[in-house]
Amino acid sequence: MTPFVRGRLLKHPAELRQLGIVATYLGLLGGMVFVPACRNVFFLGAACYLSFLNAVVIHNHLHQGIFESRRLNMLFRTVLSFGALYPASANIPSHNLVHHHFDDEGQPDWAAPESVDFRWNLLNLIHFPNVAGPNTFSGVSRWKAVANRTEFGRQYLYENVFAFGLTLVLFVHDFWTTLFFVAIPQLYGARCILRINLIQHDACDISSDWNHSRNFVGRVFNWIMCNNGYHTIHHNRAGMHWTELAEAHAREVVPRIDPSLDEPSMVKYLLRTYLFTPARPGLRRVAEAERRADPIALLPRELRRAELEAAS
């Protein structure tokens, strides 16, 4: 299988996992639309979770296209866009260029945790996409208007047309089924991937090199999430393939991170932070940990951003 995959269709054999996630998700949506018996709580719950994973695949694919063929990569972006009901290419400016450096030309990240400030922390988690979403799309529109981004603009348009066009066709086919069993999972995934920004960075020190992110290091969790729990190393080595993140996390991050930012379980963290504790946690001096460790080569953020912008 590997020789067939490597060098022909997929860049890395592990990308089959990502293809499997997307295929299962689309299969579930199709099942619920066309087979009434599939419209049950298990299919809906699975579709919502897989929609979130579809957004995780968008994230990975927009860092490193999974196919050898550029055309296939662009085509896959449009398929992924339907799954999330937003153009996948929006990740280039919003995530790769702005969020990775926590900064948009001196302004806060479009998905900065500070953009929500309810005293009851659970409300921040629920409300966060209402702010981060519009911030992101208005930022993308400004970014797109600048020179030499016509190709991006075209691809962004294709993704919008496909995502909203196909959803509209399904609405015309069967309005209520599409609203309940397609639009709800699509929006759930899109809103959850925005919430991840809050979950992974709130109460961290974004000015530090190694303590800007919260990691979720459970093995099963990371298998399903294609290693997206290892967030610190992903921020610092954005070009690294997701299959290498666990090892790099152990090697580079663990000696430099405050142990409280390595969470064993996301579920426990969510329950503890948003359900059992009403108040929002304050900033702690987590960056002390990296000052005690040996220094390690890391390009300044401006240079990393410039490299990514040139590659986008």
Added chain:
Amino acid sequence: MLSREVMGALALAILWVNTLLIAAAALKRAAELARLGRGFGAVAKGTVLRGDGPAGALAALEIEQVGRSSGGANPHILFHDRAHACRVFGGRVALEGGAEVDLAPPEDAEVWIDAPTVAKAAGCPSEAAFDAACGEARKARGFARSVSAFIVAGQEVFVAAESGARTGLVSTLDPRAWVAKRMSLAYAFVGAEVLVAAACTAASLQAPLFGTVSTAGAAAGLVFFLLVQPAGTSVRDTLRPPSRAPRHDQWTRPVAREPSHETSRSPS
């Protein structure tokens, strides 16, 4: 199997939780604005007699921006704010009623300048300036500049003249009227938002359930759900004080004036 009734209730619950959160966020911003207004204490109108800053300025609003070129046959430069700063340099103001006050540079300053004045300061001064900026604006780093709008001698201003004021204010706008208008806008937004959500809900619950009117109500509810989010962030931006209001300045190449017959004619 999940019935349509159960799923409809779930969809309406999502709609209302979202609606109320966006309303609560707008009310929170309005409360902050009211708190800022109260922090000015008593505000008096007057005329600037003297400013101790550059070129006799009493105060200035400074905005750091980066501009990038749009490219194409008719390029323009799109600016994006990086930072806002308020500076009160100190000076003397003649208040209505005859009294005169000396303003010292406060620790916490708010400088509010009307939008046309800031827009004038941010405008493209000349064709040469545009060409010079365009070269930089095409590069990844962009064209960095600082926009400074000044309040100078002779201008009418509103100042926080109370010694106990928490924030030193110098404004070319009436701050009380400005705050009141923005608060009204926030309340109007919240009222309209809840009203539209209620209308969508009522329509979607119209008998027969899942009939034509009910379907139209649900479709309107989905559109409302998608549009109310950017509306909420737009209200948030509108409620920002004039000193921190986001700007989206744009330079286009100034058109060189064709010499008119009158000016080209020789004086003889």
